[in-house]
Amino acid sequence: MRDQTAIVGIGTTEFAKQIDRSERRLALEAIQGALVDAGIEPSEVDGLSCYSMESTEEIDIARNLGLGDLTWFSKVAYGGGAGCGVVGQAALAVASGQCSVAIAWRSRKRGGRGTRPWAGVSQRVQGDQQRWTRPYGMLRPVDEIAMLTTRYQHEFGATREHLANVALAARRHANANPAAVMFDRPMTREDYMSARWVSEPLCLFDNCLETDGACAVVITSAERARDLRQPAALIHSWAQSLPQQHQTMTNFFCDDPLRGPSWSCAEKLWSLAEVKPDEVAVAQLYDAFSPLVLLSLEGYGFCERGEAGPFTQDGGIEIGGRLPVNTSGGGMSEAYLHGFNLIVEAVRQVRGTSSNQVPDAEFSLVTSGDGVPTGALLLRSDR
């Protein structure tokens, strides 16, 4: 299905720490925006794809927007690992003829306290991911990633300077993106180094934002895309990965816990692509936590194992650097919507409309979360 489908419309609500409208309302606004952007009527939509964690339902989306007869609808599991699979599966449905125009979306409100999913456990912890860790106090995703980070630093010599490079690159990009939550909030290296700990070795600025908002994209055939309003973002290749013996999140019961699902996802992604990592101009790498960007740089083959820290030095992942990463500000400084805003930004880069545009970006990569069963999309401009 290489280059046979395309993202032809993108839509977002505003992003903010707290928005008073419902998740349903936000989803509808983002999807409506994406359809207007594409120049496609709601009645033409016959496919829907979302995260299994999405709280808005297909029937509500379809009944409000006035969608046509849906012939395909599906969901992808594993939270921040799902986004690229949500879009990729919609593209697969279009390519196979199960539908002709599909929408993928994510609407999420978590700005308010009391909505932290990790706090929603019961006293007696069930489930293989949690039973063996939560009672000891490994309560939050950040604690799992902190554990990996200490080991990563030990094995490869990565430092807090390297983690700061990730956070600062995202912030600088956000400072040029008026839609970013952190648009008017510059950050210095000193700000990073003096921030409070969340789970040592990770501090506040190693964590993504907590954001309310919604994003949507419209997917159709590349053939149809050429008659539409916007430059097509062709889906060149895409992949999902649930590696053997993996579990919901960080897996300590395996030979090498630092080798996350990105590695096997990358293998599939590149095997389906005509290009190699060095031909990718820009990447949106899932960044719920800064170390995930380092692990993803290695997993997707942008540098050798253990060399992602040095790769970020001297502006390596900023505009003008070796590989500009998270050019909208990403989850750490634009908005955290389980990675869906990264997909929207990857589209902007091949359209040439990013507020941190990489010149002549032909191939634009976006990934979902490392550590969880994941996915990736490699987009291509239709020039």
Add this chain to the structure above:
Amino acid sequence: MIEGLLLPGMDEDSEPFFGFTAVQELRVQCCSDCSAARMPPRPMCPHCGSLESIWELLSGSGTIWSYCVPHGPLLPAYSALAPYNLIIVEIPEYPAIRFCGNLVASPNGEINELDPAGIRIGESVQVVFPEAVEGVVLPRWQRLEDGES
């Protein structure tokens, strides 16, 4: 909101593990047919498909594979202890099986009583069996030299 510390929920697969820790034994589930060890415990051996398993006694020694130090916000009972240490322990018998736990100064010590700045990857540790609540033992870990003194 939950007040106390969390406890492992039991099901038919995990209950034996905590049955053994309650009698001060650290054991791992192994396939009866091909001997492969697996964690978390589950019904089927992924190597040979066998549904039969035994629980092999481990030496209880290990080395610290990694650690981290959570700070708040956390559930209230954990916030009260924060910052505390979390460790992942590698065991010599099965390097791919790593237990999450805490480093304590004595078998019934609190998880925040050791200075986390002193924890090092590669330190040798030995399992201890403190009772979390009556009848439920969560294995934790003590430095070898602390255990000998």
